[in-house]
Amino acid sequence: MKKIYLSFLLFHYCVLLFAQTPPAQTWYQNSDGINTSVKERWNEDENGFKHGKYIRYDIASNQIKDVYFVKEVGNYSHGKKQGEWIGYTCCNYREESSIISYQGNFLNDKKTGIWKEFIQQDFLHGTNIYQEGTYVNNVREGEWKNTMGVMLGDGTVRTYAEASTRKGFKTIYRNGEAINAYDDKGIDLIENDKQENLNKTIETEFNNCYSIENYKNFRAKYPNSDFDSEATIRINKLESEKQKLILAKSEEDEYLNPLLQKWDSMPDTSKTVTFFKDYYKEFPNGYRKDDVKKRTDIIWNYYDEIKSKYEREGEDIGILNAFFQRYPNITTPSLDEWLESKIEKNASVYKSQIESLISKNTDESLKLALSKLDVINRCNRLLHNSYSLIFSIQHSLLNWKLGNTELALKEINIHKNDIVDFSSGKEKYSSVFKKYYKEYKLGYPNEKEVWKQILLIINQ
Structure with missing residues (x-):
């Protein structure tokens, strides 16, 4: 009953406003090409400034009808707001009444003294006080009571869950800036908010620590x-x-x-890529693995260079010999397999070339054949099979023919106990050597004497 009575009083107040003699000046809102509703009414002084009572209207519409209501009422003194000003909002179509949205005084166009600012809670229950406090020279000063939220000094808005239904919140202003805010239990909301923000900052900085x-x-x-x-x-x-x-x-x-x-x-001729294998086993995650890698990479880079020349630049088996001369002790499966396949392929080609040169039996042809045999024999670390031993026999015979007897005897002594593995079966090195000696008939220097020495070696 009390709320109905208050609504009746507000409605009666609005009716009284409309019943009063309106100010002289009127501004109409133009709609559909005609002046359909009054927007503002005011008086003017002799200089054309607003003076005296001022009324501003607004319109609220629903599907049934338009409701015109007073939006703002106050007074001007020669163009400046003076005295009490009241704002309204329409909230109840059935009663066609207005609810006060704010109320306070102006002095020379600036808010002053106690101000009350209201909000509509719902259509049935009128309004709640939103804020109540003092303005000094158009800025808030001192204590302000709050029921919704607080505008903090850093410009953020803090809203509290109970604020929409409970009174008692207040804010302390100084020169228009909120310096303290309290809830209905006296807790300083601004300081509390600052502490919460600080706690978040502390947590973030802690989580960003790594050392x-x-x-x-x-x-x-x-x-x-x-x-x-x-x-x-x-x-x-x-x-x-x-x-x-x-x-x-x-x-x-x-x-x-x-x-x-x-x-x-150590010289390159003693280096292998497996030299550091025990280090890798002992320190699989060692911090100095790069120190090791940059050393073994020298070998692999040279290997890549040789491989590139061999495969893309058309180099023959001789380029592989350059690798063996520098790193004769390199043993890794992938590298050895590649080298062996390439050497055997080229050795089969060299074999026919060497046979042709030997058959010519000239110093020039034999020297050229010997140079090709030199290349193959330097690679024979990988060729312990029929190809390598046959080339070794040819190499020894040509050295003997060209006068390098000591070198020939030394090489024969190295292989004297080897077995030649032909596809047709295995034969002793001595038997194969005798067969090639008889086949070539090159006419060797000191042949009888040297042949006796060879027989002594291979028949031991």
Whole structure:
């Protein structure tokens, strides 16, 4: 009944406003080409400034009808707002009444004194006080009571769940800026909000710490934070891990440094890509693996260079010999398999060329044949089969023919106990050597004497 009575009074007040003699000046809202509704009414002084009572109207519509209501009522004094001003909002079509939205005084166009600002809670229950406090020279000053939210000093809006239904919230302003805000329990909302923001900042900075220095700087900056003890734990853990890492690095250095010194001092002819295999087993995650890799990469880069020349630039077996001359002890499955397949392929081609040159039996042809045999024999580390031994026999016979008897005897002595593995079966080196000696009939220097020496070697 009380709410109905208040609504009746408001409606009666609006009726009284309309019943009063309106100001002299009127501005109409133009709709559909005609002046259909009054928008503002006011008086003017002799200079044309607004003076005296001022009324502004508004319209609210629903599907049934339009409702015209007073939006704002106040007074002007020679163009400046003076005295009490009241704003309204239409909220109830059935009663066609208005609800006060704000009420306060102006002095020379600036808000002053106590102001009350209202909001509509719902169509049935009227309004709640939103804020009530004092304006000084158009800015808020002192304590303001709140029921919705607080505009904080940094420009953000803080809304509280109970604010829409409970009174008692208040804000303290100084020069228009909120310096304190309290809920109905007296809690300082601004300070509480600042602390919450600080806590979020502290948590974010803590989560961004990854090193001992980070955590130490964090503790120095926030000595009493909730994360202080956890930061200490992590510092201790990282320092322990650091000491373990220092010890592990020291052990690795102690193991690897002698190997690197040995590698750097040895000639290329003694180096292999498997030289550091034990290091990799001992330190699979070693921090100095790059130091090792850059050394073995020299071999692989040279291998790639040889392979490129051989496959793309049309080089023959001779280019492979260059690799063996530099790294005769290289043994890795992938490298050996590739080299062996290429050498055997080229050796089969060389075989027919060598046979043709030997058949000519001239110093020039024999020297050329010997140069080709030199290339193959330097690669024979991979060719312990019929090809390598036949080439070795040819190599020895040509050296004997061209006067390099000592070299020929030395090579024969190396292979005297080898077995030649032909597709038709296996034969002793001595038998194959005798067969080639009789077949070529090159006319060797000191033939009888040297042949006796050869027989002594191969028949042992």
